[in-house]
């Protein structure tokens with residue numbers, strides 16, 4: 117659903133940030149819990165679900181497809197309809213701001229013999245959908261969208277789907293997941309090959325729900341094989357906390373003098389943890405305390421302290437998929453390091469909730485930072501600790517991560533930074549402001 121009128125918010129230089137920050141549940145895992153719960157037979161119980169607008173929109177969609185999705189106390193309870201049991205929604209499915217929501221839903225419904233019309237907010241209606249409708253066409257689904265493969269779009273599902281072998285042309289967990297979800301209701305084996313490994317939550321969760329799924333590394337990349345038409349068994353799921361949300365209090369602590377912040381229980385799945393590796397290479401004082409395993413995922417408490425000696429580095433392009441959502445906040449840290457940070461192999465940043473290279477480069481330049489960029493790369497010249505002039509109002513283009521990145525930047529800049537709209541933060545991190553305020557942030 118679209119949010120209301122724009123709500124500007126200003127961050128001014130803060131004293132030390134300190135304390136413990138309990139960030140919300142993982143967005144990727146939350147979407148998948150609702151969708152797979154709806155495709156299992158029986159009752160799936162979910163704790164720690166992210167109650168951000170993106171995930172709530174997916175929950176509403178699963179109800180429209182015939183599942184029951186309800187909250188009982190702190191637990192979300194989903195009564196699934198079984199693989200192949202989704203029903204034709206009565207109305208348009210509005211996925212709001214969420215690319216993950218719409219692409220995964222398109223996949224799940226593509227092998228059911230009915231048509232569904234999808235739409236979203238002004239950001240989502242600009243984003244490319246051919247990356248999912250191309251492989252879904254191989255199952256037999258037919259898409260009718262706006263020019264450029266944009267929403268609103270009607271996808272006519274395949275009544276007699278055939279299994280598919282698909283090599284993803286872009287590194288995208290959403291595309292991979294859409295194909296696997298479609299493959300659930302196709303007979304035989306559906307195979308996805310990805311050249312660069314992307315987040316593997318769908319694979320782990322499908323296995324957890326009882327699907328027959330196997331992954332192997334081949335010369336062409338990672339090959340995932342799913343056997344269609346399983347009966348998915350309902351699960352009890354504890355959603356780990358989101359490393360992409362943890363990135364904001366962690367990075368704010370690294371750049372605000374005197375800070376010392378603990379962010380407990382963060383999922384550190386290697387397909388998601390690239391930012392933290394990068395920060396440590398830059399010289400960040402960032403520790404993994406109490407490392408352990410929870411629900412098959414590596415988890416630790418992150419402790420971040422003010423780090424005045426960070427250096428710019430060249431981020432290995434091979435790491436891009438494991439930190440794709442974290443480049444905006446990394447560029448803020450880079451502005452506070454000494455030397456240049458180079459980020460290559462990141463064309464995907466141009467098709468997120470907004471063109472994130474353009475949005476960050478424009479805002480950083482307005483804040484007095486030198487940024488150079490090209491089609492699939494950008495670099496930021498660091499100004500050293502406390503060296504960012506700030507003093508700008510930046511446009512967030514309906515993008516939660518742009519808003520949170522500049523609010524963190526404002527906590528360490530010489531002059532305040534205003535974001536033109538903090539509303540989109542509610543898509544992924546509804547408690548961002550309260551959590552940052554409690555650490556000592558100065559937003560108004």
Ligand code: S3P
Pocket residue numbers: 143144145216287288289290291293315440441464
């Ligand atoms: C996601 C995959 C990524 C990421 C998004 C969540 C997912 O998108 O940016 O926030 O849950 O599968 P792409 O698949 O487009 O890279």
